[in-house]
Amino acid sequence: MASIAVVGSTNIDMVAYSDVIPDRGETVTGKDFAIGFGGKGANQAVIAARMGTNTYMVGAVGEDVFGESAIKNFVDQGVNIEHLAKVSGSSGVAPIWVDGGGDNRIIVVPGANAKVTITQVENAIKSIPDLKVVIGQFEIPVEVTTAAFSAARQMGITTILNPAPYREIPVELLAVTDWLIPNNHEFQDLHPAHLDPNLDGVIADFAAVQKINLVVTLGEDGVVIADGAITKIAAQKVKPLDTTGAGDCFVGTFAFGLASGMSAAKAAELGCRTAGLSVTRLGAQSSYPSTAEASQILTDL
Secondary structure, three states: OEEEEEEOEEEEEEEOOOOOOOOOOOOOOEEEEEEEEEEEEEEEHHHHHHHHOOOEEEEEEEEOHHHHHHHHHHHHHEEOOOOOEOOOOEEEEEEEEEOOOEEEEEOOOOOHHHHOHHHHHHHHHHOOOEEEEEEOOOOHHHHHHHHHHHHHHHHEEEEEEOOOOOOOOOHHHHHHOOEOOOOHHHHHOOOOOOOOOOOHHHHHHHHHHOOOOOEEEEEHHHHEEEEOOOOEEEEOOOOOOOOOOOHHHHHHHHHHHHHHHHOHHHHHHHHHHOOOOOOOOOOOHHHHHHHHHHHHHHHHO
């Protein structure tokens, strides 16, 4: 069976739900609070594993109760932790505010995620059997992600970069990226002409200039794929409750699709279905389709 490696972050999410988000100096009364498992890397690994592929988490957790909980969660979710390091200090955390419309605001505190090393990820990429796809994001040091992608490129392994939280993408990293998957806001930061009415044309031009395959996720407006041609995939028509982790759900599912031999369009359609289900539920990983639900989605595709 094909394998996927997610080189990235593991966080504990602390989520506060409120009808309105407080302004500066203001205190409001919230409706609910939850602690859950998150981190963009961990989220992507969990959904990839639930889809039914061998998934390896390459990253780090701290020597604290959050780290122990994260390790247990990975094991429970069927994610391989052979290349997950346990380091001194705290684990990563992410306080999250979710408003009455389901939109979120997130502060990520890296903790152990900042201690993932180049040697660690290079060894992982070279040793994972039947590795087909490597996923990266921007919640661990960028030079570490670049090293992982470089090792993967040398071995003919597909690389997927989810440029979030947004930062300028170093040319060295872009040069070893096969698929770039920003959301609408991240693409706005990537491209100065993002407000052009011909958004499809702008996306196509950017992909061509950068010599990269591009998938832009547009929320309720679906997905645009630029891989030499433009393909549009419609989003699921749902009433969103909480969008936390939906982008990660798409990325992990899309990676599963590519690793399984699907076309980019079919993989994106699968990603839209899983992400569409996730936004109707609270939380990040807690909102993702179960293994049984993922199997049914695959059957219905």
